[in-house]
Amino acid sequence: MSNASLIFNIHQSLPMKLECAANCDAGDLLAIVGTSGAGKTSVLRVLAGLMKPESGRIQVGNEVWFDSQEHIFVPARDRHVGMVFQNYALMPHLDAIHNVALSLMHLPKHERLIKAQQWLNHVQLSSDQQVRHPHQLSGGQQQRVAIARALAREPKLLLLDEPFSAVDQMTRQDLYQLMIDMRKSLGIPIVLVTHDLREASLMADQLVVMDDGVVLQAGSPGIIHGSPRNARVADLLGIQNRFQGEWLGPSSTPGYGSLRWIGMSSTDAQPDGPILTVRDKGKIKAGQQVNWVIPGDGIELWHSENLNAAQFQATVIQAQDLGEITMAKLSCSDLPGYIVNVTMTGKKRGRIKEGESLPIFLDQNLIHVMPFKY
Amino acid sequence: MDWQALGLSLKLAGLTLLILLPLGIWVGRMLAYSNFSGKSFIEALIVLPLVLPPTVLGYYLLVSLGGASGLGSWLKEVLGIQLSFSFMGLLVASMIFNIPFIVQPTQRAFDNVPKQLIDAGAVSGLSAWQTFLYIELPLVWPGVLSAAVLTFVHTLGEFGVVLMMGGNIPGETKTIAISIYDRVQAFDFESADRMSLLLLLLSLSAVAVSFFAAAKIMRKPKR
Numbered sequence: 001m002s003n004a005s006l007i008f009n010i011h012q013s014l015p016m017k018l019e020c021a022a023n024c025d026a027g028d029l030l031a032i033v034g035t036s037g038a039g040k041t042s043v044l045r046v047l048a049g050l051m052k053p054e055s056g057r058i059q060v061g062n063e064v065w066f067d068s069q070e071h072i073f074v075p076a077r078d079r080h081v082g083m084v085f086q087n088y089a090l091m092p093h094l095d096a097i098h099n100v101a102l103s104l105m106h107l108p109k110h111e112r113l114i115k116a117q118q119w120l121n122h123v124q125l126s127s128d129q130q131v132r133h134p135h136q137l138s139g140g141q142q143q144r145v146a147i148a149r150a151l152a153r154e155p156k157l158l159l160l161d162e163p164f165s166a167v168d169q170m171t172r173q174d175l176y177q178l179m180i181d182m183r184k185s186l187g188i189p190i191v192l193v194t195h196d197l198r199e200a201s202l203m204a205d206q207l208v209v210m211d212d213g214v215v216l217q218a219g220s221p222g223i224i225h226g227s228p229r230n231a232r233v234a235d236l237l238g239i240q241n242r243f244q245g246e247w248l249g250p251s252s253t254p255g256y257g258s259l260r261w262i263g264m265s266s267t268d269a270q271p272d273g274p275i276l277t278v279r280d281k282g283k284i285k286a287g288q289q290v291n292w293v294i295p296g297d298g299i300e301l302w303h304s305e306n307l308n309a310a311q312f313q314a315t316v317i318q319a320q321d322l323g324e325i326t327m328a329k330l331s332c333s334d335l336p337g338y339i340v341n342v343t344m345t346g347k348k349r350g351r352i353k354e355g356e357s358l359p360i361f362l363d364q365n366l367i368h369v370m371p372f373k374y
Numbered sequence: 375m376d377w378q379a380l381g382l383s384l385k386l387a388g389l390t391l392l393i394l395l396p397l398g399i400w401v402g403r404m405l406a407y408s409n410f411s412g413k414s415f416i417e418a419l420i421v422l423p424l425v426l427p428p429t430v431l432g433y434y435l436l437v438s439l440g441g442a443s444g445l446g447s448w449l450k451e452v453l454g455i456q457l458s459f460s461f462m463g464l465l466v467a468s469m470i471f472n473i474p475f476i477v478q479p480t481q482r483a484f485d486n487v488p489k490q491l492i493d494a495g496a497v498s499g500l501s502a503w504q505t506f507l508y509i510e511l512p513l514v515w516p517g518v519l520s521a522a523v524l525t526f527v528h529t530l531g532e533f534g535v536v537l538m539m540g541g542n543i544p545g546e547t548k549t550i551a552i553s554i555y556d557r558v559q560a561f562d563f564e565s566a567d568r569m570s571l572l573l574l575l576l577s578l579s580a581v582a583v584s585f586f587a588a589a590k591i592m593r594k595p596k597r
Binding site for chain 2: 045048050075079083085091093103
């Protein structure tokens, strides 16, 4: 951890449950992901000093902003936090420059306006746009003003609350680039709250998956995607291919176990479903019902050179062309309930036709088994 | 035209507004932002002068603040202030019956300030006073302006409470509304006509100015 890192743990039971602890190094981006009502914005408000939790500790670098045991609570105005609010929270009665100048009230008026202008130039807002009021700016331009206002505070921590939710896809790509460019140069911890997992995975060094006010899993996007802790995390991450199975215990290969693939509903259950040989972490007892997931990277169609892949014959039951991607549903082994979803890009997707029978390969090394919860 | 009565009415309305406006902004803001037990009771109490017949309100003010009351005699003995049948009494009465006119629109205006903007001010490092000055006040001013206009015009035309509390003393408590009544009683319809028309025009222009200003701030320029 560098000397400008964010380290926090917060606990609260009323009015809503909130349990969250994480660290974020300077220059890193921590994304808090969850559905609405998961408590992610509350965590951001606590970090900003807009809400006081029952207990916990928040430290940025050497500064302690909150410590319930030591009775320390630094109010928002003294924290030097830059915050980009959902819907931006720009002052409707002020033009872009004066909105940014609000963060610079400690400077003399003349200097304040020059500095505000510099920050707006930095986020690439033209001088013509700088003198417009928020309602005269597009969503993306308003967003840039909000970012400039947050940065003008010379923050020790940058907080982004669903910052890209209200802009169109094209603007969003530009803003991602702006954020990615600024990230390392700022050299401060950044916490992003979003319900869009793709966005979080694109930008974050670390993900925190929240549900009902508690952290379900935290870690790097790769690890969380590859090994979600449970079915709820898999659902929240939007993992398409989640199946049920029965853990049969260790297989003959050391470090591997046998997993029987079971159809999704009881009517689909096949007592003699296919058996997969997957990595065994030794945490699950033989005979236990399990959930298992396989990421998109672990699925290949037509042919595979992977010796660890399990091969099935599958029928394309649906193929939907969505512009640059095609989403297909394939029924494995002609058994109901054994449906695999595949998202395809590139030239190959043109070959997939509904009703076609083709071989499908599942990389057993990428299969992740989780305890059955519901 | 009873210029003295008109001058007295304008003085009364101006002073009432001057004292009541900061007070009304403070109470309206507090009621909009805070939640406490008994808030509904206070809100009901504030509305009371609006629904009470002015003569009833005037009567209660007279008996509670008049020389015969405990408070009235204390004020007279200790501070040498007589409230019944005096301009000072009129001012106090005028402030009380105008409370709902100033507090309610102000409270509604503060209610409409998005909480997120206040939070954004705090995160930007603004003190509570700076947040009030640079964020809240510019957003609530149409509401405050209409409250001020309502209060001013209402004081100018109030009759029942003024008559009960102040009586009809020229130069001291005889306001323009009482003067109009006086003239009608004396069958001097020409004077009553002129004064009524003046009051009508004054009220109309004040209301028009407040509506125009509110509409102007609400209207967003086209892109």
